[in-house]
Amino acid sequence: MADLVIGIDIGTGSSKGVLADTDGNVLFSEVVRHETSFPQPGWAEHDADLVWWNDVVEICRKLTAFAKGDVAGLCISGIGPVFLPANDRGVPLRPAILYGVDTRSAVEIDEQTERYGEDAILEKCGNGLTAQSVGPKIEWVKKNEPEVWKDTRRFLMAHTYCVFHLTGAYVMDHLAASMCEPLYSPFTRDWIPEWVEDVCEDLPMPRLMWSNEVAGYVTDSASRITGLKEGTPVAVGSIDAFVEALSTGVSQPGQVLIMYGSTMVGVQITDKPLVGPSLWSCSGLLEGTYNLSGGMSTTGSLTTWVGELTGRGYDELSAAAAESKPGSNGLIMLPYFSGERTPISDPAARGVIAGLNLTHNSGDIYRSVLEATGYGSRHILETIANCGGEASEYWAVGGGTTGGLWPQIMSDIIGIKQLIPKVTIGAAYGDAQLAAMAIGAVSPTDTWNSVDREIEPNEDNAELYKEMFQVYLDLYPSSAPMVHKLTEIQNR
Template sequence: MSYLLGLDIGTSGIKAILISVEGRIVSTKTKSYPLTIPNSGWAEQFPEHWWEATKDVIKEIISESSIEAGQIKGLSLSGQMHSSVFLDDEMNVIRPAILWSDTRTSEECEEIYEKVGGLSHLIDYVSNPALEGFTAPKILWLRKNEPENYEKIKYVLLPKDYIRYKLTGEVFTENSDAAGTLLFDVIEKKWSSSLLTQLGIDGDILPPVLNSVDIAGRITESVAKETNLKIGTPVIAGGADNACGAVGSGIIKEGRVMVSIGSSGVVLAQANTPVADRKGRIHLFNHALTDSWYMMGVMLSAGMSFKWLKEKLYGNKIDYDKLTQLAGEVEPGSEGLIFLPYLYGERTPHADANARGVYFGISGKHDQRHFVRSLLEGVSFGLKDSLELIKEQGVKIKEVRAIGGGAKSKVWQQILADVLGEEINLLNVEEGPAFGAALIAGVGIGEYASFEEAVNEIIKVRETISPIPKNIEYYNSYYQLFRQIYFSLKDDFKKLKKLTRGWLET
């Protein structure tokens, strides 16, 4: 029996999944590691914690599965995008990694726009806008604020590329993760020498770029002793977490869309032809499929909004199942109550760090049930924002597949179908990016002839949620008002931030 191992280097922890080549899940293991917040808006982790956790989950999964190390024919990795690991000449970590969720680099984003001549020119170079989470502004921040550390840099690696280096001793990245650095020409699939020159960044600190299915190295003797893997086991390059999640959901054909409701919300559509949004509202990244791309919108507070409601408004006295049951007792539209899910600002479509959450239209007739349903509807409207932008780029939607915690709620499934106006397909496998990484490993070592073969054999639709026609029309009207409310409040959000900052500074 042959097996494949997938690893996902996430923000809260690592997940390892062992599958048979037929796609049967044999074992999954997770191990958490801490997040540090040295200052407001900062987010850092120690790469050493990732590495120790990686070794632990591999040892556990091999031990508890009672398989021989040689039966694992290959492994691959997924990882959080954008986060930056700075290494010196000895390949030692210079400082804690600056994560994708870190927002300290607003000034550096402005600096990027100034140096390249604005958004349009940046889109020409890398197909994406400058956002605080991306890698390039982190490098500029380090140069400005920690010049002594900047001078030590030999390489800047992304999290899964650092772990792959530790496994193999080889330094690489691959297209899908390089695409999230804001230094990579997404369309031409190479580092943007023109942008690097304008930013004054030495391209030698960036690793060589592979395809996701390329062999990036093999397990070393020392790592084999520490993990119980077999020496020489091939390690496939892998992909960014969203690319791997797309593979694990079967998003490998144009027209298929993944809607993921986790802490954040993601709407992702595979594309055979790269078309960048000239306004920078949605992302264009390289897919794990060679010579393929995906468009993606990200809302910051999807499941996180629901978590906020459960914990902060209801004091954890009502569980999620009961909350969604309450939401099901209210008619679509929540009797005129609309929720804007911008608790921590918003990324797509507004790229507005000042935006904040709003309950609009509260009246005396509204009770707990309305506040819950309105929140589920508001998050769904936010996801619709991304889907509509993807449609604007000429993508014809043929199928929508929903994954994540929100996809487990029958009430939320129906709301999502009604708001999007699309059938929602639920899948037989929901193991996320780690599962996608395992499939990438299978393609990389030749166990599967192609992604199509792997996906068609393993990933199946188990249920379809159809939209209710009268609700589609009703929600379309509410959606237009949802959109209008943001623009009506946009300037007031800025004023509110100034007021809040002034109060905190007194």
């Protein structure tokens, strides 16, 4: 009989857990919703105890109760990269500063870039400093919250925080570490000592491991809280987007994942580290692999925003958008409502809707949101290709793939065939697979997933979308000076 494993993913707006056997069969799943705090424009935070740990405990208790037997292994992934300062017992000293949607460290990005040199950072890290980078976030805490920094003895992310509280192990996977520019180099696969010392001072750095290795074992106290058996192996885990790639079977060079979520992420697997100045060049989940990837700041969250503005549900809005013509009747959106991560790396960018006239309706506006995601994704994927990423196939996952309109728009705009996997649970499913790898039940070269359906691009829309994509590219630099002024006013 196959062993049982649990995978848990901590997302921006919810956490999901799955109970699976080591043959890849999902037996039970659980979702817990939570809130993200936006205390100021450009800030995004999670309370590590109330969000991360409480979600993991609740999911573990429900899944272990359903299992009616011992669980052989556990793995957790989470949003990232994030910075949670904690004391030596892992107690959070402030809310966690989230990934690139939190843009507070713009000044520190410029300061560190000037201090270390843009070319030197590219040479060592594979990409420059952006709102996604952890080093500037640490610098921000040092400067603005010295009382927090004084007591900081642990540098944690969503998954490593939970691993620490489950096992006592202070670890970080190579992939997550490689998104902590300028602290880690994917070329040496190690911390960069001189920059770690300068940024982190005497803060002890976590031990580097691979995502499918055993970080530690569930302690007695964690067992009583979670329902997991004491001594259960816990894998290191990683950042959600990359574990989601694994969940689809995207693990080999040439494969690409497009993840439809609150934010959009594209992940290209490579066999060597590539330099991507405006992208995320990082180590892979598994030893011997690397990633070149990028992400947008606001995509699925924009569909929620339009729904709240109009008081209409997703199905109703999608039906209205389907009535709108390709190109949204001459309407185009820049989806930079929370700044933009890649490839423009501009935390001061904001949303723009251009071409409005009195004939436009909510269907046109909603379609422009879906198309903006397509333009932004095409921008990322073309930038990856220009940096040497050679794509052979594209897999797509996330809630947006369940409807027909959004993925079709994406294929039409990008000009690619998308493969939709049979199991679309997401990163939690990949976590379960990592847990199975950690206990030796699954090989790193195995995959649990297969193709369910394919989405071919509609060539009839290719020329129009080529024209609209160029408008998208031109609109940002032409509107940026005015938008930056408005952002400045918003931040007063």
